Amino acid sequence: MTNTSATPQQTPADDPTDKVVLGWTHTARFLTTASELVHLPPNELPEIAFVGRSNAGKSTAINTLAQQKRLAFASKTPGRTQHINLFELGPKDAANAWFADLPGYGYAAVARSAKLRWQKVMADYLEVRRSLSGVVLMVDSRLGLTDLDKQLLEFVRPRVSSGEIKLLVLLTKSDKLNRKEADAALFGTQDFLGEMATEASDVSVTLFSALKKKGVEDVARALYEWVHVAPTQVEADLADPAVAPITPQAAAE
Numbered sequence: 001m002t003n004t005s006a007t008p009q010q011t012p013a014d015d016p017t018d019k020v021v022l023g024w025t026h027t028a029r030f031l032t033t034a035s036e037l038v039h040l041p042p043n044e045l046p047e048i049a050f051v052g053r054s055n056a057g058k059s060t061a062i063n064t065l066a067q068q069k070r071l072a073f074a075s076k077t078p079g080r081t082q083h084i085n086l087f088e089l090g091p092k093d094a095a096n097a098w099f100a101d102l103p104g105y106g107y108a109a110v111a112r113s114a115k116l117r118w119q120k121v122m123a124d125y126l127e128v129r130r131s132l133s134g135v136v137l138m139v140d141s142r143l144g145l146t147d148l149d150k151q152l153l154e155f156v157r158p159r160v161s162s163g164e165i166k167l168l169v170l171l172t173k174s175d176k177l178n179r180k181e182a183d184a185a186l187f188g189t190q191d192f193l194g195e196m197a198t199e200a201s202d203v204s205v206t207l208f209s210a211l212k213k214k215g216v217e218d219v220a221r222a223l224y225e226w227v228h229v230a231p232t233q234v235e236a237d238l239a240d241p242a243v244a245p246i247t248p249q250a251a252a253e
């Protein structure tokens with residue numbers, strides 16, 4: 001996995017084992033489904049949204065991480081996921097994160113009105129969901145970042161750059177690429193994401209294949225660390241009195 005941010009990386013000694021991180025993603029269980037944002041239950045836990053073009057492999061990636069065949073509904077028919085589906089992770093009596101599988105955008109055969117409706121739901125979700133702490137953007141590795149993906153990235157850019165939302169881009173279906181093509185996909189995406197990375201951000205990209213199980217541990221580890229380990233830079237800054245926000249009183253002193 002390539003991390004494009006300038007945030008110091010953990011030392012290997014701090015790393016949880018593959019067994020631990022996969023053990024955590026395997027706890028994923030269905031929670032609820034909602035067709036409209038107002039029907040989403042409020043959430044105090046960190047929520048990680050899986051977003052991307054229709055058919056990019058979002059539902060399949062959730063199934064692969066969860067090691068369950070039909071947790072999220074994957075299909076050859078693009079536009080399969082029509083609702084926001086929520087999954088809960090962690091111990092049964094002490095859940096510690098939610099995954100949200102969002103409907104894909106950009107599927108050409110969907111009526112324009114339906115397309116616009118879902119693009120709006122997606123934009124609203126990304127804008128209003130307070131518990132959103134991470135975005136996993138799935139991009140078909142053969143297509144690379146499309147205009148709609150770039151629009152989505154532009155939309156979340158301020159909160160990604162500030163570290164409020166972490167970002168992981170998965171270049172999916174990498175089993176369909178040869179080594180040279182895979183490198184080109186990785187470097188191209190890295191270049192684009194480099195512009196979003198700041199001292200405070202957590203932005204990374206990795207090749208992923210559900211079919212060949214490539215990148216699964218890396219992704220599980222990244223998401224595990226988002227939830228369990230690394231405080232965001234914003235939180236770290238707030239906890240550090242040296243960079244505490246200036247209050248009117250402090251300014252007067």
Ligand SMILES: Nc1nc2c(ncn2[C@@H]2O[C@H](COP(=O)(O)OP(=O)(O)OP(=O)(O)O)[C@@H](O)[C@H]2O)c(=O)[nH]1
Pocket residue numbers: 052053054055056057058059060061073074075076077078079080081082102103104105138172173174175176208209210211212
């Ligand atoms: N070769 C290959 N095919 C994959 C991989 N991941 C997903 N697919 C296929 O891609 C198709 C779409 O996968 P989904 O997971 O349903 O895609 P989605 O992004 O959830 O699609 P929507 O719900 O329509 O937004 C299915 O036919 C999957 O079998 C992969 O790693 N390799």
Ligand SMILES: [Mg+2]
Pocket residue numbers: 058059060073074080081101104
């Ligand atoms: Mg889906």
